[in-house]
Amino acid sequence: MTSIRERNRELILRAASEEFAEKGFAATKTSDIAQRAGLPKPNVYYYFKSKERLYREVLESIIEPLLQASSPFNQPGQPAEVLRAYIRTKIRISREHACASKVFASEIMHGAPHLSPERVEQLNAQASHNIARIQGWIDEGLMAKVDPSHLLFSIWAATQTYADFDWQISSVTGKASLGDTDYEAAAETLIRMVIKGCEVQDDVTG
Amino acid sequence: MTSIRERNRELILRAASEEFAEKGFAATKTSDIAQRAGLPKPNVYYYFKSKERLYREVLESIIEPLLQASSPFNQPGQPAEVLRAYIRTKIRISREHACASKVFASEIMHGAPHLSPERVEQLNAQASHNIARIQGWIDEGLMAKVDPSHLLFSIWAATQTYADFDWQISSVTGKASLGDTDYEAAAETLIRMVIKGCEVQDDVTG
DNA sequence: GTCTATATTGCGATAGAC
DNA sequence: GTCTATCGCAATATAGAC
Numbered sequence: 001m002t003s004i005r006e007r008n009r010e011l012i013l014r015a016a017s018e019e020f021a022e023k024g025f026a027a028t029k030t031s032d033i034a035q036r037a038g039l040p041k042p043n044v045y046y047y048f049k050s051k052e053r054l055y056r057e058v059l060e061s062i063i064e065p066l067l068q069a070s071s072p073f074n075q076p077g078q079p080a081e082v083l084r085a086y087i088r089t090k091i092r093i094s095r096e097h098a099c100a101s102k103v104f105a106s107e108i109m110h111g112a113p114h115l116s117p118e119r120v121e122q123l124n125a126q127a128s129h130n131i132a133r134i135q136g137w138i139d140e141g142l143m144a145k146v147d148p149s150h151l152l153f154s155i156w157a158a159t160q161t162y163a164d165f166d167w168q169i170s171s172v173t174g175k176a177s178l179g180d181t182d183y184e185a186a187a188e189t190l191i192r193m194v195i196k197g198c199e200v201q202d203d204v205t206g
Numbered sequence: 207m208t209s210i211r212e213r214n215r216e217l218i219l220r221a222a223s224e225e226f227a228e229k230g231f232a233a234t235k236t237s238d239i240a241q242r243a244g245l246p247k248p249n250v251y252y253y254f255k256s257k258e259r260l261y262r263e264v265l266e267s268i269i270e271p272l273l274q275a276s277s278p279f280n281q282p283g284q285p286a287e288v289l290r291a292y293i294r295t296k297i298r299i300s301r302e303h304a305c306a307s308k309v310f311a312s313e314i315m316h317g318a319p320h321l322s323p324e325r326v327e328q329l330n331a332q333a334s335h336n337i338a339r340i341q342g343w344i345d346e347g348l349m350a351k352v353d354p355s356h357l358l359f360s361i362w363a364a365t366q367t368y369a370d371f372d373w374q375i376s377s378v379t380g381k382a383s384l385g386d387t388d389y390e391a392a393a394e395t396l397i398r399m400v401i402k403g404c405e406v407q408d409d410v411t412g
Numbered sequence: 413g414t415c416t417a418t419a420t421t422g423c424g425a426t427a428g429a430c
Numbered sequence: 431g432t433c434t435a436t437c438g439c440a441a442t443a444t445a446g447a448c
Contacts, residue, residue, distance in 0.1 A: 162359075
């Protein structure tokens with residue numbers, strides 16, 4: 001059973017994600033969020049104390065999926081399998097959590113002023129773990145000697161870009177929005193660059 | 207001879223680039239720009255009519271370098287040469303025009319509301335040209351059949367990321383700022399992924 | 413719990429002295 | 431051409447009726 005409270009909170013959170021993603025934190029008006037949610041403005045303040053706390057909740061909503069995306073790195077598996085799964089998951093997040101993803105990117109771009117040190121530490125720890133795992137593969141001779149950090153940065157950038165720069169991608173491709181086949185092509189292209197480009201040992205492609 | 211006028215304009219433009227890059231358009235206060243430039247606030251309005259016009263000038267300052275970056279695609283050359291030169295130039299822009307680059311990214315992320323249709327058209331035309339050139343190489347059998355658009359998006363993302371997400375990169379690597387060797391490693395890693403990953407014909411790496 | 417009507421503040425922009 | 435002092439407005443936040 002979903003109470004009115006839960007329902008309204010959900011409506012506001014969704015509207016806020018969209019508004020913050022479109023215009024950024026500072027440029028977004030709480031009245032616009034309320035309007036998009038179909039509720040009067042004071043409700044926004046009633047459910048979420050302030051614009052900033054609402055923003056923090058939107059931000060928080062993307063962290064869990066983001067950490068989850070690294071799960072392939074936390075399980076046993078061949079390098080090619082792990083990297084493939086990771087890239088596919090990252091692209092899926094860009095697609096399914098496009099708004100929150102964009103809000104997160106904008107936050108990071110401006111030095112993460114609203115992100116708690118704990119969260120930052122958590123994300124960094126996962127990143128360090130992934131980098132170490134890649135370095136391990138290199139040491140075992142399972143892939144070429146590339147810089148693991150820069151490899152990871154490239155994967156982040158290339159997957160995030162489908163959420164962050166959707167406007168540019170639409171503008172260049174002429175498509176209003178990307179479909180299944182586009183995301184499939186995006187994943188294929190990046191996976192190829194990583195697996196072949198880094199000579200990752202792989203039973204499928206050699 | 208540089209007049210006071212030119213000098214002050216330059217000071218304000220530089221300060222504005224930094225402020226806009228750090229906080230985004232809406233969150234930036236003209237008083238902060240003035241303070242950073244070491245000038246009183248009304249001077250900002252005297253030289254640049256409004257906050258928005260100042261912002262547009264900052265934005266404009268990155269377009270020329272950005273279009274310039276595609277020059278390898280506008281000259282004859284082997285695929286590997288062109289791609290290598292392009293990637294190196296894009297990374298250099300991320301480094302040398304870090305602030306304006308970030309402002310541009312933020313603008314694009316929010317749907318380019320301040321960018322003139324002419325500029326958008328210009329950038330899209332160049333992008334289309336680059337994509338067509340890559341497709342040409344594929345048709346000639348000079349590289350593997352990858353999706354040229356997605357390849358280009360990946361290159362944009364992976365090179366821009368060093369400007370846009372500098373905070374994250376510092377945070378993960380633990381370095382306050384990247385040096386020559388870091389940018390060199392970044393370029394090497396990406397070039398490898400593109401050339402090897404897309405099986406671009408190349409006399410050097412085969 | 414919900415919403416109308418209002419308080420408050422902070423910032424973009426300018427008038428006018430030098 | 432430059433800067434001090436101030437206006438006006440827009441947007442966050444709330445008091446208080448229902």
